[in-house]
Amino acid sequence: MWPYILRRILLMIPTLFGVMAVSFAIVQFVPGGPVERMMAQLRHSQTGMGEASAGSSAAAYRGAQGLDEAQIELLRRLYGFDQPPWQRFVQMIGHYLRFDFGESYYHHRQVIDLVIEKLPVSISIGIWTFLISYLISIPLGIRKAVRHGSRFDGWTSTLILIGYSIPGFMLGLLLIVLLGGGSFWHLFPMRGLVSDHWASLPWWGQLNDYLWHITLPVLASVVGSFAVITMLTKNSFLEEIAKQYVITARARGLSESAVLYRHIFRNAMIPLITGFPSAFIAAFFSGSLLLETIFSLDGLGLLGYESAINRDYPVVLATLYCYTLLGLVTKLLTDVTYVLVDPRITFEGH
Numbered sequence: 001m002w003p004y005i006l007r008r009i010l011l012m013i014p015t016l017f018g019v020m021a022v023s024f025a026i027v028q029f030v031p032g033g034p035v036e037r038m039m040a041q042l043r044h045s046q047t048g049m050g051e052a053s054a055g056s057s058a059a060a061y062r063g064a065q066g067l068d069e070a071q072i073e074l075l076r077r078l079y080g081f082d083q084p085p086w087q088r089f090v091q092m093i094g095h096y097l098r099f100d101f102g103e104s105y106y107h108h109r110q111v112i113d114l115v116i117e118k119l120p121v122s123i124s125i126g127i128w129t130f131l132i133s134y135l136i137s138i139p140l141g142i143r144k145a146v147r148h149g150s151r152f153d154g155w156t157s158t159l160i161l162i163g164y165s166i167p168g169f170m171l172g173l174l175l176i177v178l179l180g181g182g183s184f185w186h187l188f189p190m191r192g193l194v195s196d197h198w199a200s201l202p203w204w205g206q207l208n209d210y211l212w213h214i215t216l217p218v219l220a221s222v223v224g225s226f227a228v229i230t231m232l233t234k235n236s237f238l239e240e241i242a243k244q245y246v247i248t249a250r251a252r253g254l255s256e257s258a259v260l261y262r263h264i265f266r267n268a269m270i271p272l273i274t275g276f277p278s279a280f281i282a283a284f285f286s287g288s289l290l291l292e293t294i295f296s297l298d299g300l301g302l303l304g305y306e307s308a309i310n311r312d313y314p315v316v317l318a319t320l321y322c323y324t325l326l327g328l329v330t331k332l333l334t335d336v337t338y339v340l341v342d343p344r345i346t347f348e349g350h
Helices: 002-029 034-052 069-078 085-097 111-146 151-165 168-179 203-241 244-251 256-268 276-285 289-294 300-309 313-341
Strands: none
Touching: 002 085, 002 313, 085 313, 111 151, 111 203, 111 256, 111 300, 111 313, 151 203, 168 203, 168 289, 203 256, 203 289, 244 256, 276 313, 289 300, 300 313
16 A cells, blocks of 8 residues: 555645646736736825825826836836746745745735634634534434435435525525524624633633634534435445345344444445545635625635735635645545555555
8 A cells, every 4th residue: 555655645746736837827817916906006096195286296296107117127026026937936836845835915924824813713614514514414314224215214305405405605694684683583693703802701601602603604504514424324324234244144133233333334434434534624624705704704715715806826826735735635545544444445456
């Protein structure tokens, strides 16, 4: 297996390089970059100053003529656009290999500090969604497989499919209207991850306040994820129940509980367990723009949207680099998990 892991790691390098090269090339053709935005702001500022002083010193004012070439060249040098694109790309990759993502054009702060600041919101929504989804969906899927075709199976399938069909942001709006003081009951807050006086509360008060604020966003995020995990669990168990080794185990006199949890469970859980690495890592870096906007949560989703709108290229490219690297590592971990869970799978040449 180690030769396979080494080959996959070596393949990550050109893949990551290619993704960043294509993204960097696209950025070069997007209009309204940082230099153009700064030029527009300076022209607007000079125009305002000229209008304010037009009555007294119109002859001395020359801002309406626009920026001269020296000012434009200074702006290009400030943002590093005075160098050819290939040279800027090589320098960027060199910095990214050291996880030095530079400074944001829009926020004027280090990109890594911005990401770390926004992480608690995205982690809170993502990790709670991950835990609640799996802790409810797996037992529910097993129960549905055991009682396949029953009334319980029918009405639970109807409920989870209805939840799956409702977009998370629509459910979030409905929860705010019903429970967030929109039109009916004001049981939960509508904004922020914690209250303003959170730091002054005792530890149990801080925990209650945090859970109180996160309830509605997590509920809006988790409902849609029940269907996939539940139905995958059910179908995996149904497939294993029909196999010969289950019939043999029952013929030996084993109880249904022993057959289900000692024999079927391990094989049926392979598709779910192998998806744990990707689901777990995605939970830490998931950012839903619509949910964060609805519940006034300042997370990675909102940061990415603002960075794209404001042409904040260091933030856009840095987050893309991290997500791509995490995605490649997650794919490798998923393959390794297959081998650890199911010894029948091998990556050897034979």
